[in-house]
Amino acid sequence: MPSSGGDVASGGRRPHVVLIPSAGMGHLVPFGRLAVALSSGHGCDVSLVTVLPTVSAAESNHLDALLGAFPAVRRLELELAPFDASEFPRGADPFFLRFEAMRRSAPLLVPLLAGAAASALVTDITLSSVVIPVADELRLPCHILFTASAAMLSLCAYFPTYLDANAAAGVHGVGDVDIPGVYRIPKSSIPQALHDPNHLFTRQFVANGRSLSRAAGILINTFDALEPDAVAALWQGSVASPFPPVFAVGPLLPANIPPPASNQSKSPANYIDWLDAQPARSVVYVSFGSRKAVSGEQLKQLAAGLESSNHRFLWVVKSTVVDRDDAGEITSLLGEEFLDRVQNRSLITKAWVEQEEVLNHKSVGLFISHCGWNSVTEAAASGVPVLALPRFGDQRVNAGVVARAGLGVWVERWSWEGEEGVVSGEEISEKVKAVMGDEVVRRKAASLGEAAAAAVDDGGSSYRCLAEFVRL
Ligand code: UDP
Ligand code: UDP
DSSP states (O other), X not given: OOOOSOBOTTSOBOOEEEEEOOSSHHHHHHHHHHHHIIIIISOOEEEEEEOSSOSSHHHHHHHHHHHHHOXXXXXXXXXXXXXXXXXXXXXXXXXXXXXXXXHHTGGGHHHHHHTSOOSEEEEEGGGXXXXXXXXXHTTOOEEEEEOSOHHHHHHHHHHHHHHHHHHHTTOOSOOOEEOTTSOEEOGGGSOGGGGOTTSHHHHHXXXXXXXXXXXXXXXXXXXXXXXHHHHHHHHHTSSSSSOOOEEEOOSOOOOOOOOOHHHHHHSOTTXXXXXXXXXXXXXXXXXXXXXXXXOHHHHHHHHHHHHHHTOEEEEEOOOSSSGXXXXXXXXXXXXXXXXXXXXXXXXXXXXXXOHHHHHTSTTEEEEEEOOOHHHHHHHHHHTOOEEEOOOSTTXXXXXXXXXXXXXXEEOTTSOOTTSSSOOOHHHHHHHHHHHHTOHHHHHHHHHHHHHHHHHHSTTSHHHHHHHHHHHO
């Protein structure tokens, strides 16, 4: 990487990497981790482009804590261009709208970055087709940090070719997508929005997919043992050609950030104490990430399933899309009687918990997860088995990775958003009991945890990939 930052003790010049993340914790968290890894572990100067106000409170708390704990990481504030959300359907996902607002503001990056003496940009996939031209104008290499799975990157890279072939053959609609060198993604696992060619997400996805070949390199938050096929196929150019160098640098490790004060005040301070009091591997941890609500009916079935599994559980309940409007009470969502019946063996909260800390706790034996990619990599890093309950977007693709890698179990016929029906409490209970007692899954998950630790250790595959990226 060309250098243009400040002097290092040796007299050399440090590369200055400017990171441009997108909205949502699923995107911000891995960018923060990369910022710390580059700044503290690989001798780079790092700046982080931020947009205020953030969509969710979780993002602004996280940014404050990150930048407070790592003052070497500088902040570059991007002011958005005026954006009229009324041209989009009512109730459009607020995170997709923010992606679009950021995309339209990309030209404003030119003056922001012109004086920053950057040596390279690293941006999010959701912004790639609009940031690459900015980088070209500034004559800077533009890399992408892909914050989801290598399987999903291969879908993003191949999807435009797939659509072009369909159009040429007069085929309408999206079916199974057989990604060359990777595997077939069944129609039912394709993110819901991609079935609609006019959906805002689809338009962005296709534009970004077409832009990938113009990136200088792509970092992926995955590791070889988790996704060997997809990483190899991308690297060899089987998915799309030409294709930039691909660096599997995951699992990006949590930066040691003290929880922000605003989170602490909302958090049930006792969740770690509660976990401390439970026997080893006895607790089912249940969480569906930071950015999507689970429907009321599905919440009820989950409650019934957890109750009749007879296991202990720690459940983070999320019933709204953006945490700022999260006012519903647990009692009104789940009912007082249910809460009474399970109170001796559960902790249920709507507050933010430090998921890494939870997954690394010895009393946690299973993670019921929506399979947001950060959650999957965190489960893998902790060696905790996953019971996949994908809800939307890339989550079925990720659940497929979980099942293939042996990190956990996914029942493919279970419904997700936009399909008829819900996953019944009875089925959830049965699977919880089965996976909690499954020694084979437990051992496989533990061995993936060891492989993850080896990958990021000095000299491991992910460590070497990041070092190679810095040398580019
Ligand atoms: N997270 C957390 N505590 C919570 C909820 C989420 O620490 O109560 C973190 C989680 O560890 C992960 C991120 O938020 O790093 C969520 O990202 P993911 O890709 O799993 O899901 P998304 O929120 O994007 O759907
Ligand atoms: N994605 C992609 N190309 C794009 C936009 C998104 O490959 O142009 C991927 C993204 O990395 C994620 C999935 O599509 O795997 C769903 O995106 P979204 O941001 O909605 O998911 P999140 O990670 O925030 O839950």
